[in-house]
Amino acid sequence: MKDLKIYITIGCLLLGVYLVSLYNRPDDINWQTTMYYKDKVPFGTYILYDQLKQINPGAQVINTNKSIYNAFHGNSLGKGTYIILAKSITLNKFDVEAMLKYINAGNTVFMSAFDWRGQIADTLNISSRAEYASKNTSINFVNNKLKRAADYKFNRDITNQYFDSYDTAKAVVLGMNHYEHSTLLSYKFGKGQLVLCSTPLVFTNYSLLTPQGADYAQKALSYLPPAKNVYWDQFQNGDIPEDESPMRVFFNNPSLQWAYYLAIFSLLLFVIYEVKRRQRIIPVIEPLQNTTLEFVNVVGQVYYEKRNNANIAHKKTIYLLGHIREKYKINTSKLDKEFMEALSQKTGIELTFIQELTTALYFVSTHGHITDHELIRLNHLIEQFYIKSR
Template sequence: MKDFKIYITMASLLLIGYVVAQYNKPKPVNWQSTLYYKDKIPFGTYLLYDRLKDIYPEAELSRTNKSAYNVFHGDSLQQGNYIIIAKSITLNKFDFEAMVKYIKAGNSVFMAAFEWRGFITDTLKVETRAEYASKNVSINFTNPQLRAPNNYVFKRDIANQYFSALDTAKAIVIGKNYADHGTFLSYKFGKGTLYLCATPDIFTNYSLLTPQGADYVAKALSYLPKAQNVYWDQYQNGDIPEDISPLRVFFSNPALQWAYYLSLGSILLFVFYEMKRRQRVIPVIEPLPNSTLEFVTVVGQVYYEKRNNANIAHKKVIYLLEHIREQYRLKTSKLDQEFVNTLAQKTGIDEGFSSSLISAVNFVSTHQQITDMELIQLNKLIEKFYSQTGYNGK
């Protein structure tokens, strides 16, 4: 029992030391672009979602986690602005028609994404692509009242996306990059407007913490009118709803999380130690003897005593031809010179050796009496073929 206490004490001290070291270790920066409204990493949208109240102080902010059709269809939404910031946006015909109906009623929808899929791309004829420039890509607005004296320049290629294709008869370009490619579009539907932006990373924490990023986002969202309701879409970005599990309190707090892991580890150590101490002696079971060698010896003795060389040779030829059919997909019904050439090409063996092998096979197939030397010569040729083609007989 004393040894057990020493063991548990040492293991606990080592585990506590590891937990303390891990807790005090600086966390590496996560540069993944999630666009998740709760993420405080560089490419999350926590700041934008948190400061929407500053942009729309009189509006009620709500989140939605349903498909576009279920959100826009019926009377589930009030008059207002609908914002979607996602890595990709997919709308089918019914989603798009329900959204357009909502826009025509005098509402605005703002979308920012890297990629557009489904019915919306076919209808609006939009495609996106990235600029591959040696320097940081700059962008600006086309409206003289919003256009900055100097283009907005962003690091880490967050402004490289642009619309490589668009329907100029429907789309109004309200933002461009340095190469005169559209990055921000608007579409008029009835009393409302649809806005498409190809640079969603500009709306992330990384961008908003810079003066020019904050200025660009404020001007971009200024296109949306004042409204009593502002909706933030979670569905298109695949945002997972809040955790409702009983352990959510533990995992939301790092200290409680490590305490949980420490307790769980201690219990597992105790169970493992007790299981090891109380385990019954397992009897030694002798493995079954390998009688393969004895079987082979008996079969070989039987064939040797019968001295039926032709039977052995025919079986070897049948096995060889079956191997060639299965492994190299060759027909063995006609073993002529064409077959010799094809076999050499398929297997990579010498054409002369291929000719000798097939000649021996044809000889055995046409003779009922085979001498010991002829059988030995056939066996050598077959074994040489297997060796050169890398076949081990399994």
């Protein structure tokens, strides 16, 4: 018994040590590419966003979650530099027009992404792809004042992306990889410039924590002139926190918000007042009588007195053909051999019965006078069809 207690004590101690070590184990590294400015994961952009004020001393860093058109349209933005870092950039015609108008006024836009879609790709004639011939593609600058003797080399293939197509007459190449494919481009529009980079991961935390990554990012951003306002775009990367609550419409509008509070307060007053009152006697309400059967009898009597067999047969035919179109998706404009074979296959009813039914339907549609016997026979065939097709 004493030995058993010793074993239980040792087992509890080992289990406790295991649980403590499991609790204090460091979290696994998240290698997901987020490009989110608050993320401290390897491929987040927390460091770059935090260092923007040092890159532009005295500048005011402003986040914007508006679409490109809404951000550039009008006078919502002041003079400065607009930065977009995203996995994919998609701009339509109106976005591009508003952005180019902002650049023409003497401002700078810097964009870096893996993929370029929409009017921005058509206007600048750009597309990008990745180098698959080798891993860890090296990159460097074209300008001899910025070019390093040894190329910039990074791990995890973060510099494999390049521009495989662009307008050579308008674009100025600022950077290339060792395959001499362009990775950094500059466009001049009016008094401002547009700078495009095909390797957005060099601006993430993983790259900037290395000396060469910080050096490359600093030199690449040195092409952006000093500015008092630096705008950080959140829209293209989807960094806009969305409120999925059904009440967001009320809380986003001050007037509706106060109306909501007033309604809740009034409802509480009503409940408090009503609980003090005695409940009234609930009156007995007689249920409505079902007059469907009487209506059917009246309608049937009217048709029987008029003896309009053709009208009844015609309506039954229309209803049946409508049922066939809706349930079996068969074209009923022609009651031919193709129609009969398709109806037989989809309903599982023998072809001979389908032929008999189709003949009766065709007879009704081509004759203006229908006898009682013919109407009864048509009704019998239609009822048999519904029974067999169940």
